[in-house]
Amino acid sequence: MLSKNQIKYxxxxxxxxxxxxxxxxLVEGAKSVQEVLQSDFQVDLLVATEAFYKENTRxxxxxxxxxxxxxxxxxxxxxxxxxxxxxxxxxxxxENRPLLAGPDEIALILDDIRDPGNLGTIIRIADWYGIRKxxxxxxxxxxxxxxxxxxxxxxxxxVNWWYGDIEQxxxxxxxxxxxxxxxLGGDDVHALAFSKSGYLVMGxxxxxxxxxxxxxxxxxxxxxxxxxxxxxxxxxATAVLLDNWRRSLT
Amino acid sequence: MLSKNQIKYxxxxxxxxxxxxxxxxLVEGAKSVQEVLQSDFQVDLLVATEAFYKENTRxxxxxxxxxxxxxxxxxxxxxxxxxxxxxxxxxxxxENRPLLAGPDEIALILDDIRDPGNLGTIIRIADWYGIRKxxxxxxxxxxxxxxxxxxxxxxxxxVNWWYGDIEQxxxxxxxxxxxxxxxLGGDDVHALAFSKSGYLVMGxxxxxxxxxxxxxxxxxxxxxxxxxxxxxxxxxATAVLLDNWRRSLT
Numbered sequence: 001m002l003s004k005n006q007i008k009y010x011x012x013x014x015x016x017x018x019x020x021x022x023x024x025x026l027v028e029g030a031k032s033v034q035e036v037l038q039s040d041f042q043v044d045l046l047v048a049t050e051a052f053y054k055e056n057t058r059x060x061x062x063x064x065x066x067x068x069x070x071x072x073x074x075x076x077x078x079x080x081x082x083x084x085x086x087x088x089x090x091x092x093x094x095e096n097r098p099l100l101a102g103p104d105e106i107a108l109i110l111d112d113i114r115d116p117g118n119l120g121t122i123i124r125i126a127d128w129y130g131i132r133k134x135x136x137x138x139x140x141x142x143x144x145x146x147x148x149x150x151x152x153x154x155x156x157x158x159v160n161w162w163y164g165d166i167e168q169x170x171x172x173x174x175x176x177x178x179x180x181x182x183x184l185g186g187d188d189v190h191a192l193a194f195s196k197s198g199y200l201v202m203g204x205x206x207x208x209x210x211x212x213x214x215x216x217x218x219x220x221x222x223x224x225x226x227x228x229x230x231x232x233x234x235x236x237a238t239a240v241l242l243d244n245w246r247r248s249l250t
Numbered sequence: 251m252l253s254k255n256q257i258k259y260x261x262x263x264x265x266x267x268x269x270x271x272x273x274x275x276l277v278e279g280a281k282s283v284q285e286v287l288q289s290d291f292q293v294d295l296l297v298a299t300e301a302f303y304k305e306n307t308r309x310x311x312x313x314x315x316x317x318x319x320x321x322x323x324x325x326x327x328x329x330x331x332x333x334x335x336x337x338x339x340x341x342x343x344x345e346n347r348p349l350l351a352g353p354d355e356i357a358l359i360l361d362d363i364r365d366p367g368n369l370g371t372i373i374r375i376a377d378w379y380g381i382r383k384x385x386x387x388x389x390x391x392x393x394x395x396x397x398x399x400x401x402x403x404x405x406x407x408x409v410n411w412w413y414g415d416i417e418q419x420x421x422x423x424x425x426x427x428x429x430x431x432x433x434l435g436g437d438d439v440h441a442l443a444f445s446k447s448g449y450l451v452m453g454x455x456x457x458x459x460x461x462x463x464x465x466x467x468x469x470x471x472x473x474x475x476x477x478x479x480x481x482x483x484x485x486x487a488t489a490v491l492l493d494n495w496r497r498s499l500t
Contacts, residue, residue, distance in 0.1 A: 125486060130476030155479050190497045226380030226496055229405050236375060236489045239482065243490045244497075246476055247440045 002047065002068050002078065010047070010078040010090060016142050023093050025144035028079045030086035034059060035154035041091050047075060048087035056087075080146040093144055099133040099162045100173055104196050106245060107133040109166055109179075111213045112204040113234060116141045120151020121235035122202070127155035129242040134161045135169060135199075137213075170216035174199055179218045180245075181209050182237055186220030189244040196249060202238050252297065252318050252328065260297070260328040260340060266392050273343050275394035278329045280336035284309060285404035291341050297325065298337035306337075330396040343394055349383040349412045350423055354446045356495060357383040359416055359429075361463045362454040363484060366391045370401020371485035372452070377405035379492040384411045385419060385449075387463075420466035424449055429468045430495075431459050432487055436470030439494040446499060452488050 002010075012018035013026050024044060027036045030052060037043060037059040046053075046060055046067045053060070053067060060067055075084045101107035108131055113119050119141045126134060141148060143161050152159075170179060178198035201217055203209030209217065223232065223240050232240070252260075262268035263276050274294060277286045280302060287293060287309040296303075296310055296317045303310070303317060310317055325334045351357035358381055363369050369391045376384060391398060393411050402409075420429060428448035451467055453459030459467065473482065473490050482490070 121483065121486070124479050125482070127477045127479035128473075128475055128482055132477075153479065153481075158478055190500060223378075223493065224496070225378055227377045227382075228380075228408055229374050229377035229403070231403075232375070232378055232489065233371065233485075235483075236371070236486060239486045240489055240493045243473065243493065246474070247494075250440060 002070055002074055006045075006068065007074075007078050010088070013090065014080055014146065016145065019093065019142070019144050024090050025093055025149065026079060026146050027089040027091050027149055028075075028081045028084055028087075028146060029150065032149065032154050033087040033089050035157050036089055036091055037063065037065065039157035041094070041157060043089050043091050045090040046087060047078065047089070049075070049085060052086040081150070096163055098164070098173070099135055099160055101133060101177065101197055101199060105133070106131055106197065106242075107135060107199050108238070109135045109170070109199050109201040110140045111137050111166060111201055111209050112139045112207075113202065114139070114141055115205055116145045116147035117151045118205065118233070118235050119143065120148040120153075122238050123148070123152040123159050124155040125235065125239045125242065127152075127158050129239075129246055131242065132158070132160060134159060135166060136161055136163045137166045138163055167212050167216070170213065174216070179216055180221050180241075181214060181217030181219070182222070182241060183209065183214070183217070183220040184222060186222040188224050189221050189241060190224055192221060192244070192248060194245045194248045200241060200245070202234055205234055252320055252324055256295075256318065257324075257328050260338070263340065264330055264396065266395070269343065269392070269394050274340050275343055275399065276329060276396050277339040277341050277399055278331045278334055278337075278396060279400065282399065282404050283337040283339050285407050286339055286341055287313065287315065289407035291344070291407060293339050293341050295340040296337060297328070297339070299325070299335060302336040331400070346413055348414070348423070349385055349410055351383060351427065351447055351449060355383070356381055356447065356492075357385060357449050358488070359385045359420070359449050359451040360390045361387050361416060361451055361459050362389045362457075363452065364389070364391055365455055366395045366397035367401050368455065368483070368485050369393065370398040372488050373398070373402040373409050374405040375485065375489045375492065376409050377402075379489075379496055381492065382408070382410060384409060385416060386411055386413045387416045388413055417462055417466070420463065424466070429466055430471050430491075431464065431467030431469070432472070432491060433459065433464070433467070433470040434472060436472040438474050439471050439491060440474055442471060442494070442498060444495045444498045450491060450495070452484055455484055
């Protein structure tokens, strides 16, 4: 059974301030918890219904994960999900290590993606298209926000990220590499032969890529429009661009 | 100023039952309200802040729309949006008229898309890719749900829909036409030459296309996966498929 202190601790992790202070975050729901138990993340505590625990002892035994059995009511009270009849994990955050796209590798750069749902969706899309590295501006939503983790549908266990000064990154680390950026009025991606390696910058939901970052974009690209919608959601645009990138390489 | 009865009436339109009973639905927020005022939808009532009204009299005069001036607090109390500092419109629903894809036309068929956010996103994507017709199973989310209208970002004014028995539709009305359907293990869309006309069926968020509908799919198609995510969200998949469809025709 969960102690009062445990409940208070878990609830504190809903907030970024306490996630940073404790170096821990929450993973909720059957599928995501199963994925994190099989990943290289360190799980500090598993809070699970008896049924979930029994079905997944193989996974908890592997890491000798500390387990507390809880009711559905406790899971929903301590976690952020409206309904959770399975489990919740308290997981160690990872060190914020710099990333570089290797040869024959595509990496994403996110310039101020504010919505946690969009960031989670982008992580899931990256995982579908085999993108392993996401470089985030410091103003991008916190990847450890429970909404990001939940929207990523377990893909957060397979994708790496780094938060930092993306302007400096583009200036120094990405020098000499092709940097694609999603803009209106760029080259039609249906007609473009993408490079095997490089970066794709996606911009803020309302304002797109900022001018300071835009100056480092070496190739502006656009998804052709056949109707009248003003724009596409940034997650949708990321998927269509990565799909065209992969398609142009085959 | 809004009367008590007007407030009660507007609030009742949050629910499908009352939307159907009154033949009316809500459009909220500056952008969506501006779009609906310029569309062929009949606006019964505009509830607007004085600032919004003054900036948009050109639009309200055009249709001689009845207007009530309201505070931001009133807009948020009567509507469904957490924040709305502009306007809300009470709009007539349209007749549920059958649709058919014409020659050289692509239409969407939605088999049990339950999430209002997904449906709204699909309408926006359809509008981007110039798709004018969406045929919805009766179990698909109600297009007049405020969450659908809001997620469509105004595109609901440019796309038509019909709700009905999609199995009967496929059996009779779509006979002889190519019916594409998103399945795992279908033909790779990166290598496929799509037909100029036909239908694309998208299935339920958890279960995909149902077996009863699947039997009418004449071409199973798949978005190739390069990483490990188990699936893509149905809105994302719709965008990538329509993008490949358009690309293969150019």
